[in-house]
Structures are given as structure tokens and as C-alpha cells.
Ligand SMILES: Nc1ncnc2c1ncn2[C@@H]1O[C@H](COP(=O)(O)OP(=O)(O)OP(=O)(O)O)[C@@H](O)[C@H]1O
């Protein structure tokens with residue numbers, strides 16, 4: 001375990017009431033500046049893992065260290081920027097005020113806040129929408145506001161839970177490119193949950209493949225595609241190789257889970273893979 | 275004007291704010307006028323006795339003739355209703371804050387609150403008159419307050435606690451404390467619910483005040499006057515009193531609804547924008 005990791009999980013297990021083991025023996029280290037994606041079948045514990053890192057859920061056992069301190073301390077020190085699947089914007093605040101919310105809580109004064117909010121609106125290309133209400137924006141624009149809010153106070157760690165899950169393919173690809181651009185500029189560390197294999201490969205420096213019942217890390221795929229990535233990355237032969245590799249690992253993960261928990265696994269896998 | 279004969283298009287805001295507003299009102303106003311005319315014709319044509327239904331023209335005339343008495347009556351009864359409304363709504367709101375903060379308390383008390391809310395509280399009117407004095411305003415204020423309390427409390431509590439989990443989690447991720455969450459998330463989220471309670475409260479407060487008056491109220495109050503007039507066969511006067519009570523009720527409700535529009539201009543439902 002190296003001391004410089006932003007996130008370091010060792011032997012993390014999470015059991016919910018009712019005998020659901022959402023996560024079992026998770027070991028994972030995320031280095032500064034990494035973009036790590038979590039991918040796996042629905043219900044394998046991706047969101048739970050993200051919530052444990054963000055101290056929104058307590059692990060049943062195991063250690064979570066973030067920037068050398070406990071997850072709780074990291075949360076109290078406001079080191080997390082979280083982007084949820086639905087953008088979680090407050091209707092009673094304008095777009096600008098939504099973006100400035102964490103800054104208000106941090107006690108920034110008005111003019112400093114206004115400057116940063118303006119910068120953020122530019123970053124996510126929403127200049128001119130600052131005075132709009134969230135519900136006047138499209139889903140993709142709302143999600144960009146939520147990203148701007150998460151980035152506004154330059155948190156050490158960005159946690160994103162399927163931020164583009166509800167968007168169409170075109171918007172999704174455009175926002176992927178935007179996230180990469182923002183990530184490169186802000187030099188933040190990102191933990192990103194997704195259902196989409198191409199999205200995971202396109203964005204990440206590493207893809208963590210998870211399997212379910214119980215949720216475990218089945219494999220970790222290093223993504224050695226050149227930076228910065230763009231439209232041509234998706235045409236790259238290596239991109240397709242990596243997509244195939246992640247898909248294979250996902251499949252193996254599914255089978256593994258089957259063997260360890262035959263009764264349950266059969267039902268679930270049988271229901272999804274023809 | 276380079277193109278004579280062409281009608282200049284109205285500025286876009288004009289139609290929205292004024293033209294469409296006016297056009298929206300026309301059918302309602304028409305129905306009102308026709309209704310009154312029909313009423314007048316009915317009473318005159320069928321020669322309906324005035325103790326059953328006086329003609330609108332007679333009522334309007336009485337409104338003018340008895341304006342001083344009606345004004346006094348209205349002001350007494352409105353004071354009862356307003357006082358009760360302010361006290362009942364404030365207490366209901368505070369109770370909701372307390373119940374939202376301490377869940378255990380709310381699970382222990384809510385069944386009783388809901389049951390109490392279903393009690394026809396106006397049935398207590400004669401009793402509160404005994405408790406707080408027949409001729410004073412207090413007993414009527416108390417009934418109006420009790421009537422307002424429950425809808426405001428139940429609605430506010432719903433608004434404070436029906437915040438999506440993710441909206442709270444976001445605040446937790448910023449290490450926000452309970453008070454910050456209350457102020458920045460729970461209260462704004464509860465605002466539409468609070469206003470629903472406040473609006474229902476205006477109606478209930480008027481009912482409470484007038485029914486309270488019926489069981490013996492301050493002399494000259496609207497309820498007392500309506501009853502007295504009916505007793506002495508002054509039906510035009512009684513109906514004039516009823517009209518005044520209705521107008522106060524509508525204005526009371528309307529001013530709260532107007533305040534709602536101003537305070538909640540951000541709300542999607544009031545802007546005619548995307549519904550969700
Ligand atoms: N609060 C909770 N109480 C009980 N069980 C829970 C709770 N949250 C999650 N679980 C269970 O934990 C498991 C993992 O859930 P989680 O939401 O982490 O999955 P996920 O990988 O994010 O799935 P998806 O891709 O569908 O979002 C599921 O079996 C779920 O039922």
C-alpha cells in the first residue's frame with residue numbers, strides 16, 4: 001500500500017440487512033490523477049462502493065483511506081465532488097446558485113464566488129444559462145451543471161455515479177469528451193461508475209471490472225490508449241481490443257459468480273444471458 | 275411604417291402578460307354575468323319569495339344601504355379569522371419543524387394528529403365560547419386557529435420530509451449539518467406544501483370565525499348579524515352578509531395565493547415551462 005494513493009480500500013465488505021452481501025473483500029488503490037471506472041452488472045455494488053468511498057454509507061468491515069485520512073474526515077474536509085445519476089439540482093436555485101452551492105457552504109465571499117461560477121459555466125459551455133432554472137435545461141445540460149458544481153471547489157476526488165446513464169448516445173459521447181477535457185485541465189482524480197463498456201474504455205486510465213453476488217473485483221484492465229483522447233480514439237484498433245477485453249472479463253466475472261453461488265447465480269445469469 | 279396595411283405584431287411579452295390574461299378571463303366573467311342575470315330573471319319571473327332567495331339587485335341595494343353595519347361586521351369577523359389563521363398556521367408550522375427534527379416524536383404523535391385533524395372542530399364552537407367568553411373575539415380566534423393548525427402542520431411535515439434522498443446526500447457530501455440542510459433544502463422543498471396548508475387555512479379560518487359567531491359572538495360580528503337578520507326576516511340583509519363573507523373569504527384566499535406566486539416564482543408549475 002503506497003502512502004500517496006488518493007483512495008485506498010483494503011478488504012472492504014458491505015452487507016446490508018436481509019443477508020445481501022453487496023461487496024466482499026474489495027482491495028483497490030487509486031493514484032493521484034487517475035481516472036478509474038467501475039463497471040459490472042446491475043446490482044454488483046458499484047454505487048455502494050462509490051458511496052463507501054464518499055462516506056455516504058459505512059462499510060461493514062475493512063479500511064477506507066482517502067488522502068491519508070478516514071473517509072469521514074475527508075468528507076468533513078470537503079474533498080469530494082459527487083455527481084449522481086440524476087443531476088440533483090435544486091429547483092429553487094438558479095443554475096449559477098446551484099453551481100455556487102458548495103462555495104457558499106465553504107464560506108466564499110460573493111465576488112469570489114461569482115468569478116468561480118462564471119469560470120465553471122464557461123468550462124461546461126453553459127455561458128448565458130446562469131440565470132436559468134434547472135428545469136429549463138435539457139437533461140444533458142443539467143448534468144453539465146451538476147459536473148460544474150462538483151468541480152467548482154476543486155475537490156481532491158470526483159465521484160461520478162453513472163452521470164450519463166439517462167442520456168442518448170450522441171450526447172453521451174459529447175459529454176465524455178467534455179469530461180476528459182475537464183479532467184485534463186483540472187488534474188483531478190476521478191472514480192467513475194458506468195454501465196457502458198466503450199464509455200469506460202474511452203474515459204479511463206484503468207477499468208475495474210466487478211462481478212456480483214457477492215460484489216467483487218473480477219479484473220482490472222489497464223487502458224493504455226494515448227492521451228489526449230478524441231474522436232479518433234474510438235476508431236483506434238487498440239480501443240476495440242480493450243473493449244473486447246473488458247467484455248470478456250465481464251463475462252468471466254459473471255461465470256465466476258455463478259460457481260461461487262450456484263443457486264442465486266443461475267437465476268440471475270440465466271435471466272440475462274441468452 | 276414601411277408596410278401600411280399590415281398589422282404590427284404585438285411584442286411577445288404583451289400577449290403573454292396581458293392579452294392572454296384578458297382572454298382567459300372573458301369566459302369566466304361572462305359566466306358570472308349570465309349567472310347573475312339568470313338569478314335575477316328567475317326571482318322576478320317566478321316571483322320567488324325573498325326568504326327563499328332575494329333578487330341580486332335587492333341584495334346589491336342592501337349592500338349599499340347597510341354598508342356601515344356590514345363594514346363593522348366584516349372587520350370584526352375578519353379580525354377573528356385572521357388572528358386565528360396567523361396563530362394556527364404559525365403553531366402548525368413550528369410543530370412540523372419539531373416533528374420533522376425528531377422522528378420518534380413524529381411517529382408517536384402523528385396518528386393522533388391525523389385523527390385530530392379529522393375531528394369536525396367546529397363542533398367545539400359552543401364549548402370554546404364557554405371557555406374563552408361568548409362576546410369576545412378570543413373564542414372565535416381559538417376555533418379558527420385550531421382549524422388551521424392541522425392542515426398546515428401535516429402539509430409542512432410532508433414537505434420537510436419528502437426531500438429526495440439524493441438531495442440530502444449531496445448536502446452530506448459537502449459536510450453540511452442538519453440546520454444547513456433544513457434551511458437550504460428542507461424548507462425550500464416544503465414551501466409549496468406550506469402554501470397549500472396556508473390556503474386551506476384561509477377557508478377554514480373563515481368557517482371557524484363565522485360558525486363561532488353563530489353560537490353567540492361579539493355583537494355586530496358577521497355571523498351574529500346574519501343570524502339576527504334571518505331572525506327578523508331581513509333576508510336581503512342576511513344575504514348581503516353572506517355576500518360580504520364570501521368576498522372576504524375569496525380575497526383572503528386570493529392574497530395568499532398571490533403571495534405564493536411571488537415567493538415561489540422559481541417553481542416549475544408556476545412558470546409554464548417544462549413540467550418536470
Ligand atoms: N440501502 C440499501 N439497503 C439494502 N440493500 C441495498 C441498499 N443499497 C444497495 N443495496 C443492495 O446492494 C446491492 C448493490 O447495490 P448497488 O446499488 O451498489 O448496485 P449497482 O452496482 O450500483 O447497481 P446498478 O448498476 O443497477 O446501479 C444490491 O443487491 C442492492 O439490492
Ligand SMILES: [Mg+2]
Pocket residue numbers: 046047048161
Ligand atoms: Mg448504481
